[in-house]
Amino acid sequence: MKEFIEGSHAIAEVIKSCRPGVISAYPITPQTHIVEDLAQMVADGDLKSQFVNVESEHSAASVVLGGSATGVRVYTATSSQGLFYMQEVVFNIAGMRLPVIMTCANRAISAPINIWNDQQDSISLRDSGWFQLYAENNQEAVDFHLIAYRLAEDKRVMLPVMVCMDGFILTHGMETVDIPEQEKVSKFLPDYKPLYKLDPAEPISMGLLADPDYYMETRFAIQETMRKSVGYLSEISREFNDVFGRDYKDLLVEEYKLEDAEKVIVAMGSVCGTIKEVVDEQRAKGKKVGLLKIISYRPFPYARIYEALKDVPKVAVLDKAVSLGAYAPVAVEIKSAFYGKKKGPKVISSFVGGLGGRDITMETIYEVFRRLSAKEVNFDFVDLKPELLKEEYGE
Amino acid sequence: MENRPLFKSGHTACAGCGQAIAARLVIEAAGANTIVANNTGCLEVFSTKYPETAWGVPWIHSLFENSAAVASGIEAALKYLGKKDAVNVIAQGGDGSSGDIGLQALSGMLERGHDILYVCYDNEAYMNTGVQRSGLTPFDTNTTTSPFGGQSSGNLRPKKPVPEICSAHGIPYVATASAGFPQDLTRKVKKAISIKGPKYIQVHVPCPLGWRHETNQMLPVAKMAVETGLYPLFEYENGVLAARKQIVPKPVEEYLKLQGRFKHLLNNPEEIKKVQSIADNNIKKYNLKLETQG
Amino acid sequence: MFGPLIVNPLNSKGDKTGSWRTLSRPHYLHKDCIACRMCLLICPEGCVYGKEKNSFWADYNFCKGCGVCADICPKKDIAMVPEESKDDGK
Numbered sequence: 001m002k003e004f005i006e007g008s009h010a011i012a013e014v015i016k017s018c019r020p021g022v023i024s025a026y027p028i029t030p031q032t033h034i035v036e037d038l039a040q041m042v043a044d045g046d047l048k049s050q051f052v053n054v055e056s057e058h059s060a061a062s063v064v065l066g067g068s069a070t071g072v073r074v075y076t077a078t079s080s081q082g083l084f085y086m087q088e089v090v091f092n093i094a095g096m097r098l099p100v101i102m103t104c105a106n107r108a109i110s111a112p113i114n115i116w117n118d119q120q121d122s123i124s125l126r127d128s129g130w131f132q133l134y135a136e137n138n139q140e141a142v143d144f145h146l147i148a149y150r151l152a153e154d155k156r157v158m159l160p161v162m163v164c165m166d167g168f169i170l171t172h173g174m175e176t177v178d179i180p181e182q183e184k185v186s187k188f189l190p191d192y193k194p195l196y197k198l199d200p201a202e203p204i205s206m207g208l209l210a211d212p213d214y215y216m217e218t219r220f221a222i223q224e225t226m227r228k229s230v231g232y233l234s235e236i237s238r239e240f241n242d243v244f245g246r247d248y249k250d251l252l253v254e255e256y257k258l259e260d261a262e263k264v265i266v267a268m269g270s271v272c273g274t275i276k277e278v279v280d281e282q283r284a285k286g287k288k289v290g291l292l293k294i295i296s297y298r299p300f301p302y303a304r305i306y307e308a309l310k311d312v313p314k315v316a317v318l319d320k321a322v323s324l325g326a327y328a329p330v331a332v333e334i335k336s337a338f339y340g341k342k343k344g345p346k347v348i349s350s351f352v353g354g355l356g357g358r359d360i361t362m363e364t365i366y367e368v369f370r371r372l373s374a375k376e377v378n379f380d381f382v383d384l385k386p387e388l389l390k391e392e393y394g395e
Numbered sequence: 396m397e398n399r400p401l402f403k404s405g406h407t408a409c410a411g412c413g414q415a416i417a418a419r420l421v422i423e424a425a426g427a428n429t430i431v432a433n434n435t436g437c438l439e440v441f442s443t444k445y446p447e448t449a450w451g452v453p454w455i456h457s458l459f460e461n462s463a464a465v466a467s468g469i470e471a472a473l474k475y476l477g478k479k480d481a482v483n484v485i486a487q488g489g490d491g492s493s494g495d496i497g498l499q500a501l502s503g504m505l506e507r508g509h510d511i512l513y514v515c516y517d518n519e520a521y522m523n524t525g526v527q528r529s530g531l532t533p534f535d536t537n538t539t540t541s542p543f544g545g546q547s548s549g550n551l552r553p554k555k556p557v558p559e560i561c562s563a564h565g566i567p568y569v570a571t572a573s574a575g576f577p578q579d580l581t582r583k584v585k586k587a588i589s590i591k592g593p594k595y596i597q598v599h600v601p602c603p604l605g606w607r608h609e610t611n612q613m614l615p616v617a618k619m620a621v622e623t624g625l626y627p628l629f630e631y632e633n634g635v636l637a638a639r640k641q642i643v644p645k646p647v648e649e650y651l652k653l654q655g656r657f658k659h660l661l662n663n664p665e666e667i668k669k670v671q672s673i674a675d676n677n678i679k680k681y682n683l684k685l686e687t688q689g
Numbered sequence: 690m691f692g693p694l695i696v697n698p699l700n701s702k703g704d705k706t707g708s709w710r711t712l713s714r715p716h717y718l719h720k721d722c723i724a725c726r727m728c729l730l731i732c733p734e735g736c737v738y739g740k741e742k743n744s745f746w747a748d749y750n751f752c753k754g755c756g757v758c759a760d761i762c763p764k765k766d767i768a769m770v771p772e773e774s775k776d777d778g779k
Contacts, residue, residue, distance in 0.1 A: 021475035022468055050471035055503035059464035062457060062500065066432060066468025069455050072475055074468070092457050097694055158691070196695055198453035198469060200428045200482055205448035205696045207456035214445045214693040221692035228690075404736040404751035405703010411755030415733035447703055448696045449735075577730045603755075611756030611769070614731070 002178050007138040007170040008033030010177045011077075011103055014142045016047045017185040018149050020075040020101075022067030024052040024060045028082040029115045030167035031105040035077055049075075057082040061089035061100075068098040069206055071197030073149070076100070079167055080107035083121045087128075093160050094129025095218060096207055099152030099192075100160040101145065102130075106269065106320075107167040108356040116357020117167040119269060123297075123321040123329050129222045131161040131229070132298040133251070134268040138175045140295075141165040143246060146180060149189050150236050157229055158195060159222065164297075166270040166320075168357070180244055188243045226299040233296060252301035254293040255308050257283055261290035263372050264309060266334055267318045268294045271360050275318075278365040289369060294330065302337040309334075310343040316372040318382075320354045327378055328352050347374060353382040401427060401451040408441040411610025413574040413600030413617060414516045415441070418487070420577055421514050421598070424584035425483050427452060430473075432466040434488025434497060435459040437523040438516060460497035462486040463504035463513060470509045479510060483588050487514040490531035491521045493597075494557040505564040505593045512587045512594045515557065518602040526605040530555035533625070534673055535666055536656050538605075543659040548666050553673060561595040562631040568592075569631040573599040575617025579628065579640070599626045607655025619650040624674035627681045641685040644678055647671045703751065706734065710754035713769040719743035721764040728758035728767060 003010070011034045015023075023042070025035040041047035050067075054060045057078050064074035078086060083104055093100050104122045108114040122132055131151060135141035141163060148161035165171060180188075196204060210218060233251040241247045248254075254272075257279050258264060265275050272293040282289045292308050292315075294301075309315055319328035326332065331350035338344035351368050354360040364382050371377065401422040408415035418438055422429065431454045433439045439456045442449040457465045466486035473479040486504065493501055493515035504511060520538050521527040528541035532550045537543040541550035562569040568590050572580040580598060587594040601616045603609065608616050620626035621640065625647060628640035647670045651657035660666045678684055717728075722743040729737040729745065736752050739745030747758065759767040 022471045024468065024471075048475075050475045052467060052471050052507065054464065054467075055499055055506070058461060059467070059500050059503050062461035062464030063468035063471065065457055065461075066455070066465035066470075067472040067475075068468075069465075070430070070469045070472035070476075072472040074472075088458055089461065096457070097691060198430045198455055200430065200453055203427075203451060203453040203698055205443050205450050205454045205698065205701075206694070208443040208445040208448065208693075208696055209440050210445045210693050217692035218694070219692075221690040224690045400735055402735055403698075403701075403703060404734045404748060405701070405706060406734070407704055407706060408733060410709065410733070410753035411757055412733050416731055416757070419733070419735050420730070443696070444704075445693050446696055446701070448698050448701045449703065451698050577727070581730075609756075610754075611760050613755070613757050614760050 004176050007173050010138050010142050012037030013179050014145050017182050021072035022050045022074045024063035025076050026057045026060045028079045030171045031077045031079045057086040061086035064100050065093050068100050071194035073192040077103035079105040080121045091128045097158040101148045102162050104162050104164045105167040105171045114356040118320045118355045120321040122164045135165045136272040138177045169270045184243050252296045252304045256291040258290040262288040263314045264290045264312045265316045266292045278362050305337045314347045314372050315345040316349045316368050319352050322352050347376045349377045351380050351382050406442045406449040411603045411613045417574045417598045417600045420580050421584050424581040429483040432462040432486045434462040434492035436489040459492050462488050463500040466511045467504050467509050484511045490517040491529040495530045505566050515597040516600045517597050518600045522602050522605045558597050566593045568594040570596045571628050573617045616653050623647045623650045624678040627677045639681045642683050643685050647674050705750050707750045714754045715747050716768045716770040718766045721766045727761045731761045
């Protein structure tokens with residue numbers, strides 16, 4: 001049913017329809033509206049979940065870990081420092097192969113403290129063994145949560161999924177969203193049947209010490225599962241389309257006007273909407289430009305990206321995060337997709353923008369296309385204010 | 396106990412480990428319908444080294460400091476499944492993971508009112524990493540990070556009163572126990588399990604390696620801690636001191652001289668006096684002194 | 690693909706920690722036993738078995754020789770004997 005609705009409310013609605021048994025969260029802006037809504041649903045009796053108000057994100061993640069290990073579908077949401085505070089639990093959940101679903105309402109990292117959007121938080125946890133799906137708009141954010149549960153609970157997978165949606169831009173943005181009907185959700189996402197669980201009837205030990213004779217295989221197993229999941233995502237996407245009539249293709253990337261494109265921007269999340277506007281305007285003027293939107297950042301779809309960009313002469317990667325002291329995180333992976341390959345862009349330039357919530361406007365995107373020339377650039381930021389860099393301390 | 400061991404042989408605890416004794420007593424008292432969440436620490440490492448497990452009950456280890464929160468999730472899931480009344484949930488860890496790094500998670504679990512028994516195995520230092528000082532290390536203890544030296548008599552701070560901190564949450568049951576009094580420990584675990592809501596039991600567990608005593612001295616050491624008043628055994632019910640084990644107090648030297656960790660105090664009457672005053676305060680505070688029959 | 694993840698206790702044999710013993714092991718004398726079960730209760734390994742008076746024994750496959758059972762026995766009916774001796778523990 002279509003509703004003009006705030007992103008966070010839409011997420012709460014879809015989580016309700018997914019029927020998690022345990023929800024736990026700790027307040028942090030801009031995640032709060034989602035869990036406030038869920039708390040209200042539980043208070044009203046509309047959602048039969050145990051809502052556990054914890055004293056920290058570390059415990060929020062630990063509570064859903066415990067709930068999931070007991071064989072129950074679970075949900076949590078966080079942002080920024082909250083994600084960092086639960087970081088060791090985040091890695092732990094993946095290592096224990098528990099299908100936890102988390103919304104990351106993407107927000108910048110302190111210091112300086114900043115509550116606005118960029119993607120530094122989730123990007124920094126890229127190595128944790130969680131799937132990361134980035135939503136461009138609230139319809140995608142809603143749909144990706146449904147897909148996330150299906151993927152995580154797939155018996156071939158059993159790994160956690162983080163759905164990343166840009167803080168404020170999506171979480172607090174009002175959009176028309178088709179909220180999936182309960183009947184369809186129940187069809188697409190049946191009740192959770194765990195592969196293993198804590199149950200006195202069949203006692204098992206979980207989370208054992210694995211010495212050098214055993215540890216490495218646990219990591220290889222996750223790596224292999226991630227690699228194979230590239231294909232599982234396509235399967236689930238097809239089923240999703242059958243039930244809900246929205247086609248996310250392979251759920252890895254979205255190609256936007258890439259045919260014959262000479263200049264392409266690669267990006268993730270809500271900024272892709274802005275880029276599409278610019279691409280449309282440029283295409284109307286006969287300029288051969290396009291967008292490659294990355295949906296699945298983990299697993300990273302190297303082969304799919306190679307196919308999409310192998311004939312594009314110039315590519316600009318626009319990162320909303322930075323790896324201080326190195327190439328920007330998405331840029332580095334795009335470059336690596338072409339290393340040693342026969343075909344590929346002559347230029348892959350890297351731009352960092354939108355940090356700490358600085359608006360990425362259409363003008364910013366035009367600027368990126370302008371700076372995407374024959375000369376490859378790295379370590380470049382867009383929309384910097386040079387006057388602020390004049391501040392100096394000491395001698 | 397003979398039928399289906401809930402904590403079985405073949406674990407790799409040091410010989411004479413007080414924590415192994417207590418952990419087995421706790422789970423056997425709680426019974427097979429129990430789920431255990433365990434912090435990182437000696438107990439976790441020596442009981443569940445893949446592919447072996449000593450545990451006959453469902454058991455989970457996640458991290459160093461989060462067993463109280465993991466157990467909260469387990470309890471919430473059991474409630475959701477309508478199974479809580481049939482299953483006990485125990486969260487457990489050592490003194491460091493319970494009273495230091497895990498204190499926040501423990502406090503949260505207590506404050507939220509989960510129906511969970513938390514058991515802290517108190518061997519009074521970070522033994523798993525090599526006998527470093529914790530907040531529950533007693534005054535003047537020689538540990539690897541609070542060493543005795545020319546300018547120091549060991550750990551400079553008194554033991555953190557975690558049972559009182561827990562009791563201050565207004566929870567229904569808090570008790571201290573000791574590996575040296577196995578039946579008392581069993582009774583307290585059974586009592587705790589019978590009470591709905593959050594419970595906390597702190598068990599004094601000698602560590603032959605860290606305390607530096609012979610393995611067969613586990614009992615005398617554990618008992619002497621109680622009999623000097625240095626480790627009072629008591630029960631709080633709903634924030635009120637409800638019971639305590641009364642003693643004919645022995646001088647603290649009787650306890651200190653049994654262990655290498657206090658050896659440096661034996662020729663130092665000044666420091667022994669300070670330790671004695673800690674025992675004396677306990678004896679007064681908990682009214683431990685057994686009135687001799689006339 | 691999962692790799693080492695969970696363990697079912699029924700499949701867990703445990704390490705034969707009896708090999709750790711160096712000095713001595715408990716010899717259950719079976720003379721004055723009153724079946725108080727204190728040895729069974731206090732054993733850190735959980736490797737003491739028995740029900741009736743004078744029936745208790747320690748499984749040397751797992752006993753680490755700590756001596757706590759001998760220490761707790763109120764009847765002094767458990768003796769720590771040198772590891773080289775030939776007593777079988779029953």
